[in-house]
Amino acid sequence: MTVETYTPRAFHRQAHDALGNPQIRSNFRRAMDGLMTKRRDVFSDWDLETLRELGANIRLRALARLPDLLEQLEANCEANGIRVHWAEDGEEACRIIRELCESHGAKSVIKGKSMVSEEMHLNAHLEAAGIEALESDLGEYLVQLNEQTPSHIIMPAIHLNTDEISDIMHDKTGTDRTRDVDYMTAAARAQLRERFMNADVGVSGVNFAVAETGTLCLVENEGNGRMTTTVPPVHIAVTGIEKVVEHLRDVPPLYALLTRSATGQHVTTYFNMISGPRKAGEHDGPREVHLVLVDSGRSRIYQDDELLDTLRCIRCGACMNHCPVYTRVGGHSYGTTYPGPIGSILMPHMLGLEETKDLPTASSLCGACGEVCPVKIPIPDLLVRLRREAVGEGRGNVHGAGVKRTKKEVAAWKTWQWLATHPSAWRGSLTMAGKLRALTPSKLGPWTQYRTAPKLAKRSLHALVKSHRREGEGES
Amino acid sequence: MTPVKLYPPKSEKVYFFGTCLVDMFYPEAGLDGIRLLEREGIEVLFPEDQTCCGQPAYTSGYQSEARAVAAAQLKLFPEPWPIIVPSGSCGGMMRTHYSQLFAGTDQESLAGEVASRVYELTEYLVHVCHLQLDDRGRAETVAMHTSCSARREMGLAETGPMLLARLGQVKLVEQERAAECCGFGGTFAVRHPEVSAAMVEDKVQAIEATGASHFVSSDCGCLMNINGRFEHQKKAIQGEHIASYLWRRTS
Ligand code: SF4
Numbered sequence: 001m002t003v004e005t006y007t008p009r010a011f012h013r014q015a016h017d018a019l020g021n022p023q024i025r026s027n028f029r030r031a032m033d034g035l036m037t038k039r040r041d042v043f044s045d046w047d048l049e050t051l052r053e054l055g056a057n058i059r060l061r062a063l064a065r066l067p068d069l070l071e072q073l074e075a076n077c078e079a080n081g082i083r084v085h086w087a088e089d090g091e092e093a094c095r096i097i098r099e100l101c102e103s104h105g106a107k108s109v110i111k112g113k114s115m116v117s118e119e120m121h122l123n124a125h126l127e128a129a130g131i132e133a134l135e136s137d138l139g140e141y142l143v144q145l146n147e148q149t150p151s152h153i154i155m156p157a158i159h160l161n162t163d164e165i166s167d168i169m170h171d172k173t174g175t176d177r178t179r180d181v182d183y184m185t186a187a188a189r190a191q192l193r194e195r196f197m198n199a200d201v202g203v204s205g206v207n208f209a210v211a212e213t214g215t216l217c218l219v220e221n222e223g224n225g226r227m228t229t230t231v232p233p234v235h236i237a238v239t240g241i242e243k244v245v246e247h248l249r250d251v252p253p254l255y256a257l258l259t260r261s262a263t264g265q266h267v268t269t270y271f272n273m274i275s276g277p278r279k280a281g282e283h284d285g286p287r288e289v290h291l292v293l294v295d296s297g298r299s300r301i302y303q304d305d306e307l308l309d310t311l312r313c314i315r316c317g318a319c320m321n322h323c324p325v326y327t328r329v330g331g332h333s334y335g336t337t338y339p340g341p342i343g344s345i346l347m348p349h350m351l352g353l354e355e356t357k358d359l360p361t362a363s364s365l366c367g368a369c370g371e372v373c374p375v376k377i378p379i380p381d382l383l384v385r386l387r388r389e390a391v392g393e394g395r396g397n398v399h400g401a402g403v404k405r406t407k408k409e410v411a412a413w414k415t416w417q418w419l420a421t422h423p424s425a426w427r428g429s430l431t432m433a434g435k436l437r438a439l440t441p442s443k444l445g446p447w448t449q450y451r452t453a454p455k456l457a458k459r460s461l462h463a464l465v466k467s468h469r470r471e472g473e474g475e476s
Numbered sequence: 477m478t479p480v481k482l483y484p485p486k487s488e489k490v491y492f493f494g495t496c497l498v499d500m501f502y503p504e505a506g507l508d509g510i511r512l513l514e515r516e517g518i519e520v521l522f523p524e525d526q527t528c529c530g531q532p533a534y535t536s537g538y539q540s541e542a543r544a545v546a547a548a549q550l551k552l553f554p555e556p557w558p559i560i561v562p563s564g565s566c567g568g569m570m571r572t573h574y575s576q577l578f579a580g581t582d583q584e585s586l587a588g589e590v591a592s593r594v595y596e597l598t599e600y601l602v603h604v605c606h607l608q609l610d611d612r613g614r615a616e617t618v619a620m621h622t623s624c625s626a627r628r629e630m631g632l633a634e635t636g637p638m639l640l641a642r643l644g645q646v647k648l649v650e651q652e653r654a655a656e657c658c659g660f661g662g663t664f665a666v667r668h669p670e671v672s673a674a675m676v677e678d679k680v681q682a683i684e685a686t687g688a689s690h691f692v693s694s695d696c697g698c699l700m701n702i703n704g705r706f707e708h709q710k711k712a713i714q715g716e717h718i719a720s721y722l723w724r725r726t727s
Contacts, residue, residue, distance in 0.1 A: 324656055328674045361663075361664065361668065364624070364660065364662075364664040364672070365661055365662075365664070366628070368655070384535055386537075387535070387537030388538075388539050393540060394537075394539075416545075417541040420528045420545040421527070421548045423524065423526070423527060426527045430499060445666065446665075446666050449669055450704075451701065451704030451708050452704045452707035454704060457501055457502070459503060461494040461503035461506040461507065464504070465506075
């Protein structure tokens, strides 16, 4: 399947296909079970709630002063020799990066993992301009070889198992067909190593941008992030404007939450802190460092005091790992850059509710996502808020608000409201329904495809309580 | 964890809010809940004008309809008695979402006051009544499914199992992935039937795999979903509301 085939509009069809694909089902189930276990084990010796509270507060504090902090970040980055660029949307960000590449005559770009670059389709943009962009994160690399998009924000190739990976590598790079993970990793490393050495520009994401020091923090496990940001002569970091934190001391708790929530690790193998280009007398590092700050609808989210909570996200992926829907349908079904619970509350802002109207309802509101979110984003409440927006009962702050409002649905809810606010009519209809229960349809649309229809009780609780009271009186 | 909740002493009277699903599909469960409370010497008031907590419209985004229906319930509990709800999801709606639903309206403080008196039935039986049970049933194994709302909105994953543990002849068996949603989710089951079906399928398999002869839940939404699936597959195992189970074994 190729990149373009997934769209949020086709959620139902894509989910249907995924549900019917035993390979996808078992790959996701196994991977999510593993990730849930790892997270649980690594937090067992921590006062998780205290740490989550701290994490949430750090993010809220940063967001409360976001405009100031961004200015401070810009000033301190510039003072450190990092050039800062502002992009209103993905297109502008792509253009900035392309022009930077062109100004250096760059023909090849090596990339570290960056969801923002996925969000703005940077690779396609660069390739259209004749610049090759190669992913260097192992998962991203495999996904790119397979002409797909990531299916998870932390583990882009989580939808693939060892056999599938072996096939992809064999088909696209000529390696031996094998189940030997070490062999495949070594092969990929050799393939990538050469590209690192020859790349003209390195593009990376950012996990935390520290305002007070102008430092860009990058969390990773494979060393590809460090290679990307130190080997090529030019490093361009790209990030959403919400990734800023106030102080350097805010980073350790967020880092602790991020790695534990994401992969169950105490620390990652690499933690990079980038504070400027190579200085005189230094032996390595890029000659130029750029930071591209992307808005893409984020400042619109920022305007709404409820939706704002969406921007706390530190992209750990724990909400996906614990989501019973994501586990069943996989990341591609969502058809969006960010899948799962975070995607369902973020993507409507980026793509509009017209495109994404099925995503906020693709949750049973079980609350698992909110329970694990390290920065305590009330994801279920935000899903409900977006459902409200979709049916035109919100504040109208989301693009496409009201798109799901249909006469039929409104009429149904109005009828329900009338009955539920006219108690005697309610009781009457229950009595009636009880008498006519033999006529209860045995087919109730989608429900009875997989379940037997529930049977209305002969007598409602209202009626039972009445008789019970009478009996009680009789006894006394 | 959720902050420690301090429970009041046992009240002389309580209100019972039956919920619409109990009213329509599982009325016996409601009545059995009332009987359990009465056996503890509590007078149970059942406001006749109760209908629905408003949750179906609320989670569908129909805020004004939800508010109108919820507002009609707010008036039904004028005395300061606790309000007992035999369902974690309606309890969660009333306790945690009413404040949001009525924020900035005239009923805001009333909604908060009512919310502060809401208890889920098993919660009240365990933490306030300190219910002791004299098990008269046969020895059997039972699995419990705790609804997501009871578990996460109300923090009550333990109260059901605690009650079952007080039944001398009953062995409680744990299902795999006990904390995972059964796939009901109100209108979710209808809007995303296939995903919901995949979820309930895993749930029925997990319950079956425990080898339990019975399963109980304190949420009728989950019961309807899981039982519906069992029945569709012509499986003998059927779940019942925990109130009915407790009453049946101890009366
Ligand atoms: S919403 Fe929370 S759990 Fe989900 S990716 Fe963001 S920080 Fe992690």
